[in-house]
Amino acid sequence: MTEMMSPDQLEAALRAVGAARYHDKHPFQVRLNAGDLNRDQVRAWALNRYYYQSRIPLKDAALLARLEDPALRRAWRQRIVDHDGETEGDGGIERWLRLTDALGFARDYVIAAHHILPGTRYAVDAYVHFVRERSLLEAVASSLTEMFSPGAIKNRVAGMLANYDFVSKEALAYFDKRLTQAPRDADFALDYVKREARRPEQQQAVIAALTFKCDTLWAQLDALHHAYVEPGHIPPGAWQP
């Protein structure tokens, strides 16, 4: 029988999941930050991760559609604004496309996502389905990877700027914005799960949801590593450098 944790114990358990499983420890991410990838490998990362970025507002809209409280909806709605922008040419998805622009991809090619890795697509879609199908508490908890992203972003941006002459500060503008957006979102979601997980099994479901989300990020990098770092393993139909 699992014991009830205090809210702070729950937070500590969530931070332990991040320490063990957040994708900043994935070999592909370590190589990306250290400058050990070539331009085509960085291109593959940006191309595939666009699909993740593009699904985030759909995930957030699916969650928004289940929030009964206008105050919660107002808070959650900001995530969609951040990704989609106030006007054409604004927002996180647009900023990601500036990165793929800088890496030489045509926008239509990136947006169509026909040639991303199947492993990317399945991992990202698994996240969207999780948010649609699980409890609201688990859906909110699955967003808690934002707790760990500011530190990872700082390392990533510093590493990429230091190590890749084909990546500029402007091309990485997406991450600058996330440094302020992610902590605000993470604080909100963390307060929510600490308050709303009122039974031991709910607390365990919150931890499992964050673990699941870490796995979806990790699996995206597994797919990239297998296809574009190990030679000869690009699956049929995926982008060929």
Added chain:
Amino acid sequence: MTEMMSPDQLEAALRAVGAARYHDKHPFQVRLNAGDLNRDQVRAWALNRYYYQSRIPLKDAALLARLEDPALRRAWRQRIVDHDGETEGDGGIERWLRLTDALGFARDYVIAAHHILPGTRYAVDAYVHFVRERSLLEAVASSLTEMFSPGAIKNRVAGMLANYDFVSKEALAYFDKRLTQAPRDADFALDYVKREARRPEQQQAVIAALTFKCDTLWAQLDALHHAYVEPGHIPPGAWQP
């Protein structure tokens, strides 16, 4: 503008998808058949593929739930009988568990599927979601990988029996049954799509559905290959040999 194909041209296009993308050409499958995997790698394959087997009747039930015609339902229902059996201890899932038994896994461990690769889970779940969410025609078409399985199964069984002293004919009983079940199922589904795809875009959707399904099988082997053939890449939480 895509032109309408004759039913036989559609069949030829579907066979071309299999020739290019069916997973018998995946490096992991080639190694499995050739005896180039060690026992732990074969164990990883059997453990992970159990999850695929376990989801197939759920996928078929989701499809059955959308078939309006009793005659079609009677035909499709047989797939569920084949996997679940007439009685306890019968059926394809049970036969797969005899393989994991023979490879030294506890049944509870296999059935819980807590330690399969996330990449396996996402690929399999992607297939189940596809069948639930797409048109009936696409759902039926996604089963057409059965067209290519008898040849692949013959090679796999012969290769595994010749090359692995830890695999017996009894442990591979699953595949014996599939040699008669798969062609019957494939003939039914192929007749269905040749008859029901009445517009060029429906024919293209049928081809895309089979391509999608091939990708889900390929991605499962990508995940296995990355985790258990390349050293040092087992993701957090997955089975450790």
